[in-house]
Amino acid sequence: MTIMLAASPLIAPLLEDRAGAAHPAVSAGDVVLSYGELQRAVTMTADELRRSGVRPGDRVAICLPKSIATLTLILGTLAAGAAYVPLNHRLPAAQLRTILTELRPRLLIAANDLADTLDPDALPGLRVAVTDGVPGARFVTLQRLHGAAPDVASPEDLAAVLYTSGTTGEPKGIMLSHQGMTSFVDWAADTFEVSAADRASSHAPFHFDLSVLDIFCTLNRHATLHLLDETTTRFPGVMRAAIDKIGITMWYSVPTALAQLQARRALKGVQSLRLVLFAGEVLPVPVLRQVMADLPDVEFANLYGPTETNVCTWYRVPGPLPAEVGTLPIGQPCAHCDITLRDLDGAPVAAGETGEICVTGPAVMLGYWQKPTLTTAVRVAGQAGTYRTGDLGYVRGDGELMLVGRRDQQVKLRGHRIELLALEAALNSHPSVQEAIAVVAQDAAEGQLCVFLSPSGSATGTPSELREFLAARLAPYYLPDRFEFVAELPRTANGKADRSALRLRAHTATTK
Amino acid sequence: MPVIDPVIDSVITWLKRTAYIRATGEVVPDTELIARGILDSIEILNLVSYLEENFGIALPIDEFVPENFETPRAIANLVVRLRPAVAAE
Numbered sequence: 001m002t003i004m005l006a007a008s009p010l011i012a013p014l015l016e017d018r019a020g021a022a023h024p025a026v027s028a029g030d031v032v033l034s035y036g037e038l039q040r041a042v043t044m045t046a047d048e049l050r051r052s053g054v055r056p057g058d059r060v061a062i063c064l065p066k067s068i069a070t071l072t073l074i075l076g077t078l079a080a081g082a083a084y085v086p087l088n089h090r091l092p093a094a095q096l097r098t099i100l101t102e103l104r105p106r107l108l109i110a111a112n113d114l115a116d117t118l119d120p121d122a123l124p125g126l127r128v129a130v131t132d133g134v135p136g137a138r139f140v141t142l143q144r145l146h147g148a149a150p151d152v153a154s155p156e157d158l159a160a161v162l163y164t165s166g167t168t169g170e171p172k173g174i175m176l177s178h179q180g181m182t183s184f185v186d187w188a189a190d191t192f193e194v195s196a197a198d199r200a201s202s203h204a205p206f207h208f209d210l211s212v213l214d215i216f217c218t219l220n221r222h223a224t225l226h227l228l229d230e231t232t233t234r235f236p237g238v239m240r241a242a243i244d245k246i247g248i249t250m251w252y253s254v255p256t257a258l259a260q261l262q263a264r265r266a267l268k269g270v271q272s273l274r275l276v277l278f279a280g281e282v283l284p285v286p287v288l289r290q291v292m293a294d295l296p297d298v299e300f301a302n303l304y305g306p307t308e309t310n311v312c313t314w315y316r317v318p319g320p321l322p323a324e325v326g327t328l329p330i331g332q333p334c335a336h337c338d339i340t341l342r343d344l345d346g347a348p349v350a351a352g353e354t355g356e357i358c359v360t361g362p363a364v365m366l367g368y369w370q371k372p373t374l375t376t377a378v379r380v381a382g383q384a385g386t387y388r389t390g391d392l393g394y395v396r397g398d399g400e401l402m403l404v405g406r407r408d409q410q411v412k413l414r415g416h417r418i419e420l421l422a423l424e425a426a427l428n429s430h431p432s433v434q435e436a437i438a439v440v441a442q443d444a445a446e447g448q449l450c451v452f453l454s455p456s457g458s459a460t461g462t463p464s465e466l467r468e469f470l471a472a473r474l475a476p477y478y479l480p481d482r483f484e485f486v487a488e489l490p491r492t493a494n495g496k497a498d499r500s501a502l503r504l505r506a507h508t509a510t511t512k
Numbered sequence: 513m514p515v516i517d518p519v520i521d522s523v524i525t526w527l528k529r530t531a532y533i534r535a536t537g538e539v540v541p542d543t544e545l546i547a548r549g550i551l552d553s554i555e556i557l558n559l560v561s562y563l564e565e566n567f568g569i570a571l572p573i574d575e576f577v578p579e580n581f582e583t584p585r586a587i588a589n590l591v592v593r594l595r596p597a598v599a600a601e
Contacts, residue, residue, distance in 0.1 A: 235556070235576050235581075238576075238578065264573050266576075414554070481554070
């Protein structure tokens with residue numbers, strides 16, 4: 001078989017013939033693709049994309065549920081020399097339109113119903129391809145192409161654009177380079193000794209940064225990637241059966257997924273796992289301690305890093321976890337990253353002092369798509385290749401980096417970045433709301449998003465009305481777990497809403 | 513009255529109060545909760561906690577599968593099946 005030359009170092013190893021063509025590359029449910037089949041599917045998809053007008057340097061927006069076909073589209077896009085832009089197909093149509101208008105991809109690939117909802121005719125210059133979306137399909141054929149292809153150049157070396165919501169709920173496209181993603185993927189594959197014997201579970205959606213490790217670490221080391229469907233991740237009973245059936249060796253998820261399983265003791269007795277990686281938010285130590293007790297022979301690591309840098313520090317959790325450990329460090333910089341802690345003026349802080357965690361290295365994003373001002377603002381002294389995370393940290397006596405919190409009001413919940421101010425702004429625009437304050441109540445297992453509202457006049461919106469109102473404006477993960485109406489919000493001395501008092505109140509209500 | 517009816521009622525009451533009733537908001541004993549996306553992963557965990565507390569059951573891991581959560585009726589069947597034989601008068 002002829003293997004094409006890879007257009008991207010990110011996929012070059014997976015297209016090499018050394019794996020053995022019959023070795024399983026990816027599975028979803030009962031469908032399994034061997035490396036030989038995957039290589040062929042990627043080649044055909046790249047050809048199909050080229051026929052649809054995709055050229056090196058283009059961006060291809062892929063707005064589809066997770067599947068093998070979606071994965072081959074991502075890999076085929078890279079093979080065609082273009083950058084892939086995975087979009088959450090559940091975003092409200094208005095938000096998708098905003099993203100597509102600023103992204104101006106060469107091509108949007110979506111399922112039929114979504115393509116109709118988006119009304120591509122209302123998006124001038126957008127070329128849409130519709131896939132048949134056959135579950136388990138190995139490659140896609142693109143149909144119903146229409147629209148004119150725009151010509152907007154990408155920065156050189158662009159491999160992917162990952163969208164997250166910004167401070168005002170406005171989406172930000174994080175531009176990642178081939179070189180940067182490859183440096184991270186190589187670091188992770190080396191550090192965690194990923195090999196062809198590994199079977200990795202893919203929990204994260206492809207528009208999450210966790211999927212970069214899932215996809216590229218696994219495939220570049222000729223391991224097998226197992227795409228988990230929603231039923232599996234939703235039901236601990238099904239998840240446990242899948243772990244055993246597949247013989248998962250490598251697990252990488254947000255802590256919530258682990259905490260949910262642990263709450264049902266669903267990990268006890270799992271034999272196949274050798275490595276559990278978690279990232280995206282803080283895993284409560286008591287939960288981790290239980291997980292580690294149920295999986296005594298497994299290696300655990302806490303990975304830290306925003307999408308703008310992907311993982312930049314990591315901590316190998318010693319087992320058994322000493323009783324006095326209350327908070328898990330985020331550990332040491334990854335080999336491909338430099339970390340400095342800086343004060344508000346950008347000067348490095350003294351040893352042991354708290355400062356903003358700043359990252360330098362090849363894996364730092366190229367910038368935010370079409371947002372040069374914002375890009376400069378998040379760099380250290382405006383320098384390319386640097387990123388100010390907005391997270392505060394300090395180096396402990398033993399040299400481990402500790403995470404303290406956020407500089408602003410952004411939180412991470414169930415793996416999603418939530419701008420509390422954006423949620424509040426949306427609620428404040430509802431006629432029945434005078435002022436809304438959103439807080440996260442932490443209980444042992446996970447955070448709960450709680451909203452306190454003071455009503456405007458006598459009209460009071462019901463929680464379901466407000467949910468519906470929010471669902472039309474924000475991503476689904478912004479929907480609060482609880483609404484509480486209060487006659488008056490507690491205030492601090494200077495008249496601002498007292499967030500700590502509300503957090504405490506939310507916490508008490510959650511745990512009582 | 514069949515023993516299952518009050519259980520269905522309390523499941524429906526719970527769903528109305530806390531679940532994200534995304535579509536019409538109407539929930540009947542045979543509303544498809546999974547297929548229609550009414551129960552997401554967080555809601556299912558909340559619901560299971562409620563069922564365990566309210567009905568004094570413990571859900572074994574191998575019963576934590578979609579078949580048991582497809583409709584309010586299926587959930588009620590699960591509860592009745594797991595509930596200890598109380599007050600067999």
